[in-house]
Every structure is written in structure tokens, then in C-alpha cells.
Amino acid sequence: ETGVTQSPTHLIKTRGQQVTLRCSSQSGHNTVSWYQQALGQGPQFIFQYYREEENGRGNFPPRFSGLQFPNYSSELNVNALELDDSALYLCASSSDYEQYFGPGTRLTVT
Amino acid sequence: EDQVTQSPEALRLQEGESSSLNCSYTVSGLRGLFWYRQDPGKGPEFLFTLYSAGEEKEKERLKATLTKKESFLHITAPKPEDSATYLCAVHGQAGTALIFGKGTTLSVSS
Numbered sequence: 687e688t689g690v691t692q693s694p695t696h697l698i699k700t701r702g703q704q705v706t707l708r709c710s711s712q713s714g715h716n717t718v719s720w721y722q723q724a725l726g727q728g729p730q731f732i733f734q735y736y737r738e739e740e741n742g743r744g745n746f747p748p749r750f751s752g753l754q755f756p757n758y759s760s761e762l763n764v765n766a767l768e769l770d771d772s773a774l775y776l777c778a779s780s781s782d783y784e785q786y787f788g789p790g791t792r793l794t795v796t
Numbered sequence: 797e798d799q800v801t802q803s804p805e806a807l808r809l810q811e812g813e814s815s816s817l818n819c820s821y822t823v824s825g826l827r828g829l830f831w832y833r834q835d836p837g838k839g840p841e842f843l844f845t846l847y848s849a850g851e852e853k854e855k856e857r858l859k860a861t862l863t864k865k866e867s868f869l870h871i872t873a874p875k876p877e878d879s880a881t882y883l884c885a886v887h888g889q890a891g892t893a894l895i896f897g898k899g900t901t902l903s904v905s906s
Contacts, residue, residue, distance in 0.1 A: 690839075719892070719893070719894070721894075726898070728800075728896030728897050728898050728899055729883075729885075729894070731894065731895070741892055744893060778894075783827055783845070783887050784830070784842065785830075785894055787832070787841070787842070789838055790837075
């Protein structure tokens with residue numbers, strides 16, 4: 687059974703640029719959730735996708751957007767990057783309430 | 797508003813010195829309480845799900861318990877490899893997200 691994978695591992699971007707992060711869900715899971723984790727904090731919910739539809743959204747601005755594909759993989763897009771967007775971005779897949787996380791993408795905005 | 801508070805923020809133990817981590821929560825209709833382990837720079841690793849007060853789960857040196865207001869993660873005779881940040885999260889009826897606490901960073905020295 688393949689776990690949740692994310693790419694890239696690390697990314698450095700300049701303020702104002704756009705970024706796309708990718709996630710492959712665990713086999714058999716049809717739901718993907720994205721979280722942002724700042725240093726020393728718990729993960730904060732960005733949004734969730736269920737069968738290609740957004741199924742819930744946290745307190746993040748519209749410049750954070752996403753997609754889910756028919757194979758249940760997902761993308762997180764962030765436009766107009768700000769310095770505060772520097773964080774570990776986590777993807778989690780699930781088929782019920784238990785969410786299983788990928789290794790994360792470390793985004794640094796300079 | 798759903799909320800999770802973990803204490804202490806940091807805990808230093810000697811190898812073999814048992815202790816407990818606390819997770820206090822406020823949630824409208826608990827669907828599940830989750831414990832994760834997170835190593836530095838990595839994604840959270842799923843440990844336990846608890847669904848109702850009185851429930852207990854064990855895995856090696858870890859035991860999780862649940863009441864109507866809080867959960868405890870008991871660590872018996874810890875080893876240095878148990879050093880990590882332990883995250884508690886709840887899933888309530890109101891939404892689709894996991895609500896995380898800030899975590900407890902455990903350091904076990906030999």
C-alpha cells in the first residue's frame with residue numbers, strides 16, 4: 687500500500703510569485719485535505735476536496751486555491767505569495783475521519 | 797468554536813521516567829479525537845483515534861485515554877526514540893477539518 691506523497695520537498699519563491707504544490711493520496715482514499723503549519727504551531731486547515739469538489743474551507747484568502755483530479759490526487763495553488771506564506775504545507779488523505787499525512791512541502795518565501 | 801489546548805508545551809524526561817501529556821478540547825459534537833507524532837520537518841504520523849469517553853487505546857509504550865473534556869497520552873518507560881512533538885486534534889460535527897493543538901514537544905534523554 688502506497689502512502690501519501692507530496693512534491694516538491696522544498697521550494698524557495700520570491701514574494702509576489704505563484705506556486706503549485708502536489709499531493710498523491712493513499713490508495714483507496716477519496717478525500718484530500720490541505721494544512722499549513724507555521725514553525726512551532728499546529729497544522730491549520732486550508733481546504734478539503736472530496737471526489738473533485740471542495741468540501742470545506744478554513745480561514746484562508748482566495749489566493750489559496752486547489753484542485754482534485756479523478757485519480758484523487760490534488761494540487762494546492764498559492765498566488766501573490768507573501769512572506770507569511772512561508773511554512774510547511776501538509777496534505778492528508780482519508781476515506782473516513784482518520785487522516786493520514788504526507789511528508790510535507792517546505793515553502794520559503796523571500 | 798472548536799478548540800484544542802495541549803499541555804505542557806515542552807516536557808523533558810529521563811529514559812524510563814513515565815509521564816502524561818494533556819489535551820483539553822471544546823467541540824460541538826465530537827466525531828473523533830486523534831493523536832499524532834511529528835518528527836522535526838516531517839509530516840504527522842497517525843497514532844490513535846478515540847471516539848467516545850472511556851475509550852482507551854495502546855501502542856507499545858503509548859496509551860491514549862478520553863474523557864468528555866480531555867484526553868491523555870500516557871508514556872510508560874520512554875526511550876530516546878520517543879522524542880518528538882505529539883499533536884492532538886479533534887473532528888467535530890460542524891465541519892470537515894481537523895482542529896489541532898500546538899503540540900507537546902517531548903525530549904527523552906538517556
